[in-house]
Amino acid sequence: MPQPWTYRHASQEYRAFLDDVKARMDLESDNMAYTALDGVFHVFRRRVTAEQGLRFASVLPSVPRAIFVAGWQPEVPPASWAPRDALTREAQALRPDHNLTPDNCIEAVAWALRRAIRGPDWDRALAALPPEARDFWRVEVDDPRDLEPGIR
Numbered sequence: 001m002p003q004p005w006t007y008r009h010a011s012q013e014y015r016a017f018l019d020d021v022k023a024r025m026d027l028e029s030d031n032m033a034y035t036a037l038d039g040v041f042h043v044f045r046r047r048v049t050a051e052q053g054l055r056f057a058s059v060l061p062s063v064p065r066a067i068f069v070a071g072w073q074p075e076v077p078p079a080s081w082a083p084r085d086a087l088t089r090e091a092q093a094l095r096p097d098h099n100l101t102p103d104n105c106i107e108a109v110a111w112a113l114r115r116a117i118r119g120p121d122w123d124r125a126l127a128a129l130p131p132e133a134r135d136f137w138r139v140e141v142d143d144p145r146d147l148e149p150g151i152r
Contacts, residue, residue, distance in 0.1 A: 006062040014063035017116045024108035027100070034067075036101040039091035040109040041068045047081055048133055050074035056133075059125040061116050081132040110137045114147050 006013060022033040045053045045068065057068045082090075084106065092101045102108075114122055114137075126134045141147060 004062075010062045013061045013116065017061055017064060017112055020112035020115055021108060024111050025102050025104060027102070031098075032100050035095055035099050036091070036105045037064070037109055038067060039094035039099065039101055040105050042094055043087050043091045043106070044133070044136055045072055046076075046079045047136075048078055048129070052129055052133065055128050056125050059117055059121045060113065064113070064116070081136075087136070106136065107139070110139045111141075111147070113137070114139045115149055118149075119147075 002008075018030055018033050018037075021027075021037055022030065025033065025036055027033050027036065041064075048056070050072075053068070053072070053074070057065050060068055081087075085103075088103055088106060091105050092099055094101075117125075126137060129137075139147065
């Protein structure tokens with residue numbers, strides 16, 4: 001079997017994904033985009049079971065998948081879901097001395113992920129999640145072409 005595309009082209013794929021995150025949040029640096037992404041992932045994975053989180057992570061591109069699971073403590077019971085603004089503040093609280101994450105961070109990461117993941121794979125991953133988790137990753141666009149992959 002050949003290597004999966006996401007492993008063979010991990011750097012190229014991550015560069016396109018990070019550029020999408022940066023552009024959607026109007027951030028200036030890769031470090032700022034990484035901190036925002038990491039914060040959003042922390043918020044989400046705190047609210048799902050290990051099984052749910054790993055099923056979701058299985059469709060992520062290879063580098064975001066590694067970021068998603070890095071440092072996760074899956075033995076900690078899931079936290080309750082909260083309103084979007086509270087979840088945003090939680091993402092913004094990660095590494096507070098170096099965090100310039102904007103208020104659209106959750107939507108922006110969801111948009112960038114959706115562009116990086118094939119539609120059927122994304123839909124399958126979301127279908128396996130509880131309603132609050134699906135809502136977390138909801139992406140609404142006026143033009144479906146906005147969600148076309150940045151690379152491939």
